[in-house]
Amino acid sequence: MQRNRLLLLALMLFPALSAFGQESEPIHVGIYEFEPLMTTQDNLYSRGIFIDLLEYIAAEEDWQLEYHEGTFQELVNKLHQNQIDLLPGASYTGDNSDSLVYTNETIISTWAQTYTPSRNYVQSILDLDNLTVGVVRDDPYNVELRSIISRFDLECTFIEFNHYRDVFSALEMDWIDVGVIDRLYAVIHEDEYGVQKNPIFFSPVELRFAIPAEGRLDLIEIIDYHLSALKKNSNSVYYQFVNQTFGTASSSKFLKYLPYILSGTLILLLISFGTTVFMRKMVQQKTAELSEKNETLEKEINMRIEAEEAVVRSNQLLHKTFESIKDGLLITDSDINSIYTFNRAAAEIFGYSSDKIGQIQLSRFFTSQKEAQKYYHEIREMIIEKGYFSGEVRLRRKNGELFPAEVAVNPIEDSAEQYATYVIIIRDVTYRVQSRQARKMEAIGTLAGGIAHDFNNLLTPIIGYSDLMLLSKSTLEEKHSEFVEAIGQAAHQAKSLVNQILTFSRKSEQEKQPIHLGTVVQSTLSLLRSSIPSTIELNFRIDTHDDVVMADPTQIHQIVMNLCTNSVHALPESNGKIQLHLFDHDASTFVGWSSDRLNEDLDYVCLAVKDNGSGIPVDILEKIFDPFYTTKEKGKGTGMGLAVVQGIVNSYQGAITVESEPYEGAAFYLYLPKSQKSVRGKTTRNESMDYSGRSEHILLVDDEKMVADMFEHTLISLGYTITKMTNSQEALSLFESDPGSFDLILTDQTMPALTGAELARKALSVRPELPIILLTGYSETFSIEDAREIGIREYLMKPIIPGDLARAIRLVLDEKDLSKMRWKTRTISPH
Amino acid sequence: MSFFVSYNCIFYKNFTRFLTHKAIVICIFSDNMRDMRILRYILLPVSVVLFLIISISMASGNNEIILTGSGATFPYPLYSHWINTFTGDQSVRITYQPTGSGQGIRDFLNRNNDFAGSDIFLTESEIESLEDVVHIPTCLGAVVIITNLPGNPRLKLTPDLIEGIFLGEISNWSDRRIRRMNEAVNLPELEIAVVHRSDGSGTTSIFTDYLSKVSKSWSAHVGAGKKVRWPTGMGISGNSGVSALVEKIPGAIGYVSLNYSRSEQLIPALIQNRSGNFIEPTVQSVQSAARIDLPDHMRILLTNTDAPTGYPISTFSYILVYREQAYGRRDTENARILADFLSWIIHEGQSYNADLLYGPLPAEAVTKAEQAIQSLRYNNKPLSNNTESEIQSEN
Numbered sequence A: 001m002q003r004n005r006l007l008l009l010a011l012m013l014f015p016a017l018s019a020f021g022q023e024s025e026p027i028h029v030g031i032y033e034f035e036p037l038m039t040t041q042d043n044l045y046s047r048g049i050f051i052d053l054l055e056y057i058a059a060e061e062d063w064q065l066e067y068h069e070g071t072f073q074e075l076v077n078k079l080h081q082n083q084i085d086l087l088p089g090a091s092y093t094g095d096n097s098d099s100l101v102y103t104n105e106t107i108i109s110t111w112a113q114t115y116t117p118s119r120n121y122v123q124s125i126l127d128l129d130n131l132t133v134g135v136v137r138d139d140p141y142n143v144e145l146r147s148i149i150s151r152f153d154l155e156c157t158f159i160e161f162n163h164y165r166d167v168f169s170a171l172e173m174d175w176i177d178v179g180v181i182d183r184l185y186a187v188i189h190e191d192e193y194g195v196q197k198n199p200i201f202f203s204p205v206e207l208r209f210a211i212p213a214e215g216r217l218d219l220i221e222i223i224d225y226h227l228s229a230l231k232k233n234s235n236s237v238y239y240q241f242v243n244q245t246f247g248t249a250s251s252s253k254f255l256k257y258l259p260y261i262l263s264g265t266l267i268l269l270l271i272s273f274g275t276t277v278f279m280r281k282m283v284q285q286k287t288a289e290l291s292e293k294n295e296t297l298e299k300e301i302n303m304r305i306e307a308e309e310a311v312v313r314s315n316q317l318l319h320k321t322f323e324s325i326k327d328g329l330l331i332t333d334s335d336i337n338s339i340y341t342f343n344r345a346a347a348e349i350f351g352y353s354s355d356k357i358g359q360i361q362l363s364r365f366f367t368s369q370k371e372a373q374k375y376y377h378e379i380r381e382m383i384i385e386k387g388y389f390s391g392e393v394r395l396r397r398k399n400g401e402l403f404p405a406e407v408a409v410n411p412i413e414d415s416a417e418q419y420a421t422y423v424i425i426i427r428d429v430t431y432r433v434q435s436r437q438a439r440k441m442e443a444i445g446t447l448a449g450g451i452a453h454d455f456n457n458l459l460t461p462i463i464g465y466s467d468l469m470l471l472s473k474s475t476l477e478e479k480h481s482e483f484v485e486a487i488g489q490a491a492h493q494a495k496s497l498v499n500q501i502l503t504f505s506r507k508s509e510q511e512k513q514p515i516h517l518g519t520v521v522q523s524t525l526s527l528l529r530s531s532i533p534s535t536i537e538l539n540f541r542i543d544t545h546d547d548v549v550m551a552d553p554t555q556i557h558q559i560v561m562n563l564c565t566n567s568v569h570a571l572p573e574s575n576g577k578i579q580l581h582l583f584d585h586d587a588s589t590f591v592g593w594s595s596d597r598l599n600e601d602l603d604y605v606c607l608a609v610k611d612n613g614s615g616i617p618v619d620i621l622e623k624i625f626d627p628f629y630t631t632k633e634k635g636k637g638t639g640m641g642l643a644v645v646q647g648i649v650n651s652y653q654g655a656i657t658v659e660s661e662p663y664e665g666a667a668f669y670l671y672l673p674k675s676q677k678s679v680r681g682k683t684t685r686n687e688s689m690d691y692s693g694r695s696e697h698i699l700l701v702d703d704e705k706m707v708a709d710m711f712e713h714t715l716i717s718l719g720y721t722i723t724k725m726t727n728s729q730e731a732l733s734l735f736e737s738d739p740g741s742f743d744l745i746l747t748d749q750t751m752p753a754l755t756g757a758e759l760a761r762k763a764l765s766v767r768p769e770l771p772i773i774l775l776t777g778y779s780e781t782f783s784i785e786d787a788r789e790i791g792i793r794e795y796l797m798k799p800i801i802p803g804d805l806a807r808a809i810r811l812v813l814d815e816k817d818l819s820k821m822r823w824k825t826r827t828i829s830p831h
Numbered sequence B: 001m002s003f004f005v006s007y008n009c010i011f012y013k014n015f016t017r018f019l020t021h022k023a024i025v026i027c028i029f030s031d032n033m034r035d036m037r038i039l040r041y042i043l044l045p046v047s048v049v050l051f052l053i054i055s056i057s058m059a060s061g062n063n064e065i066i067l068t069g070s071g072a073t074f075p076y077p078l079y080s081h082w083i084n085t086f087t088g089d090q091s092v093r094i095t096y097q098p099t100g101s102g103q104g105i106r107d108f109l110n111r112n113n114d115f116a117g118s119d120i121f122l123t124e125s126e127i128e129s130l131e132d133v134v135h136i137p138t139c140l141g142a143v144v145i146i147t148n149l150p151g152n153p154r155l156k157l158t159p160d161l162i163e164g165i166f167l168g169e170i171s172n173w174s175d176r177r178i179r180r181m182n183e184a185v186n187l188p189e190l191e192i193a194v195v196h197r198s199d200g201s202g203t204t205s206i207f208t209d210y211l212s213k214v215s216k217s218w219s220a221h222v223g224a225g226k227k228v229r230w231p232t233g234m235g236i237s238g239n240s241g242v243s244a245l246v247e248k249i250p251g252a253i254g255y256v257s258l259n260y261s262r263s264e265q266l267i268p269a270l271i272q273n274r275s276g277n278f279i280e281p282t283v284q285s286v287q288s289a290a291r292i293d294l295p296d297h298m299r300i301l302l303t304n305t306d307a308p309t310g311y312p313i314s315t316f317s318y319i320l321v322y323r324e325q326a327y328g329r330r331d332t333e334n335a336r337i338l339a340d341f342l343s344w345i346i347h348e349g350q351s352y353n354a355d356l357l358y359g360p361l362p363a364e365a366v367t368k369a370e371q372a373i374q375s376l377r378y379n380n381k382p383l384s385n386n387t388e389s390e391i392q393s394e395n
Helices: A002-022 A049-061 A072-080 A140-151 A164-172 A183-192 A217-232 A237-246 A248-256 A258-324 A344-350 A369-386 A430-471 A478-504 A517-531 A553-570 A641-651 A705-718 A728-737 A756-766 A784-790 A802-813 B002-031 B036-059 B076-087 B101-109 B159-167 B176-181 B202-214 B216-221 B239-248 B283-289 B332-346 B348-352 B363-374 B385-394
Strands: A027-031 A065-069 A087-092 A108-117 A132-136 A157-161 A178-182 A195-211 A328-332 A339-342 A389-396 A402-413 A419-428 A513-516 A537-543 A548-551 A577-584 A604-611 A655-660 A666-673 A697-701 A721-725 A744-748 A772-776 A794-797 B065-071 B092-097 B115-118 B133-147 B193-197 B234-236 B252-257 B270-272 B314-322
Touching (some): A049 A237, A072 A140, A164 A183, A178 A183, A369 A389, A517 A553, A697 A728, A705 A744, A705 A802, A728 A744, B076 B092, B133 B363, B283 B314
Parallel strands (some): A027 A065, A132 A157, A772 A794, B065 B092
Antiparallel strands (some): A108 A178, A108 A195, A328 A339, A402 A419, B133 B252
């Protein structure tokens, strides 16, 4: 008791003291519009429970109050900045998050209550989605509801009003779907409007007085003291204010039922206490469980993030690998036709740009639809059998060019174990096939050249002697003379075959000169016309004015004859057509398959030879240029035709391609580089010259005795004096012993110990003006230029025809201009 | 652009889900490196997906010049159109976020963007040296007053009427003062419902600037700004929100920018200007408002214009750029593209203004804007000559 009395005394003294100390300083109070608890309008009977209470306390304590108007938020800010001392109607939420100091006593509790127009109803916050919500602009509930709505990820249209009454009006007018009203205002005014109260309410707050954290604690203590005293007394001003605000009627009703209400409340409180304790325990337990789960989840999330990063890294690696593979990779649909994706190499191989290739149907890469069907069949068969396809396939680039490729097709099963996609690996083996072909040709060429050389040596005496025998016909019997002629003919045929082999192996010497390709082809065709059946249609079209090429007309003649003859053999019995077409080449017309390559810096003229014959099967296209490859019956073809054509074309730095569809004919395209030289006039040949000897002394050197004998006979019969030697060393010694006695040296090139060229060099060092004629078979290392350099006047290739030899000797001796001769001995160089 | 971003987001979400699934597969794969079958079955599908993603992200642009802008919402439809048209055939990406003038200016002052869009110009209190900032006017806009009245009449409003209505002093359409100005209109006995913006807005800023100029009472009690304490009415965010609410509430009145008043039901009111003429808000009357002497710095408000045929609530919209372009990670190319873009806006770009209900710049403003663009520098050197020569050739 005594202690209580002392406390009361202290409290009574305290305000007096503090009032004394603060007399000159008014208390700065923030007020805001918060009907019905507070109003900024000072002309009314009551300014709301907060201000009325505060003014009651101020009167008791002799405080001076100074009001500062603002919005709730502005005033809270001012409170934090110590610009006001006290804020009535501050919402106390129980935590210390706003770092303000509140009174212990709650003046009143309230919350936000939602209303809808009378006929509408909303059950929960989620029902607010897409509705128009009316709120009061400066109301804390405005901010709170916007935050709730955004937390629930809902979309609401907010309309801000200045007063709760405007919100009620708007609800009544149906301008808004939902209105947010403070429950205290609503209790008083809801009956005035045709509105519907809803079960949604939020932001329950206890309204108290607040001061700044560093503010005047004495204010709080004094207010708490008064409030606690007022609340204890049911007749106090506090309850009067409550009655004034919320109506006496309800208040008296309230008092009448108070005992029942109190006991009911007590029971409810006990129940709620019990429930609260129980719930709290449950909550604690659940919270612990949740936090444990949360940790597990966090760990799992981290693991997943790490795994995802690993996957991204590994995918980057895989993607780089995919792109850097030099083989073309295509991934297609289950029909192996639409391309899902591809790597850069695939686009490059087929010559499409990266953005185009994806739109191409795979079947377009085959040479024809028929081919595509054939391969699709093969691919599926092999996949069924082995699980994958692997093989060499001929494919077509965008520019029409065909190329050989190694193709692997691997199916990928989807979850249903069906082949959903296919991975196709394409390796362009053009280069490999080309070099394989080139090596093969080189090997055959070397072999054929060597054989041809030996054949020439053998043919030389056969032709020579048979000619000799014919020269002395009178001494032969008529029968023998026929035999000799037959021998000579066969030998000449053999010589021409050898020449063909040499031409194919590019070892023969050519006589290249600028010619009009069109003219030469035309003249060949007029010859050909007479030798093929008249039912065959033969056309030639020239679409270029610039058809000058460096070529040997004889060889062009041979090419055209070979190609046309092949065509004639392939033609059907009726309606056969051979069409030749000469035109300027541009890159787009390089079609068909070829192992050759064109030089991009040169201009080409193209000669196309097309027929409508039986065509060439795709699988032999690669072999048709091989020597001795023939599809004709045994004995009907040598198999050298196309090999010779390719040999000639290649020696002109040209190319040949072929395009063929079985039963639809074949087309050969010859590309020859254009020449800027002008075509010379026709050379005339003096056939009536006399080539007989005038007893000039010739030193004849050949290690092959048979050949040497044949030449000796020939030359003696022509009227020359011959000294024959079969050993070149001895021949040189003989010459050196008396250089002046010889008018000419005729020597073979290939001899043991001392070659013809060395012999010539040594002889010329003694007698520089001495005419020397070198005879040679196929020689890789010794060219006509080499011979000229040494000073050798003439160079004849075996087999030697006596007529040629006679002419050469005569011309050399007579010091005629050799350049006018039309034989192979002419300068090859166009310089 | 926004489509692209959202598309990417969705894509990324799905892809992440996909990868999580595939991660397990990859783990198996790495443990059995020698098993070529697994390699064949896994490597390629994963590569396919990855390839698609990479190609999509590549398509989104590498080595692009990217310019970012943010600010005013009012010219946003026009800026979007300009950006699409300008960047159409160039490897340049320009983005503009309609964050509101206030946020745009904050970004600009923090040097977080390449340019800011603003309906209001900077004042000396906002930046130390105004010399550093170039204001390029880009278009003319207007704030129009729309009403929801039976028969959709074309109202005539004086400054006094507007002030009275928006202060809440005139609260019914049958008010004598309104009738006197609109004798031909059959005005109903209907409460006026004022609709205003609840969010910070350049439109509000221009409208309240106008009201502050024509009404002392307004200036004293409410004032001008992007967000003010409206004495009456209801607030809603966005120009489109205001026009929707006015359309919904009979007797409503609100203000929106000219380009949001296309609806047939919302006939903009004629407003009496300083010369006493009632002016309809059109692209032409907005242009007339700008036919006044412009200062070289072009920081001028057109509200309550002197021009006799000018609409009184008109405004320039500006793009703000720094005179010295060497800042942040910007290189000369960024600066040059920015200058090209600005130059394009004040020349070619102007042809799109009228269609989108923005006023094209008057010739004087174009000339002054040109000079301003030419004054841009990078490390104190003029930007590439072609910008200037283009301008000269157009002259």
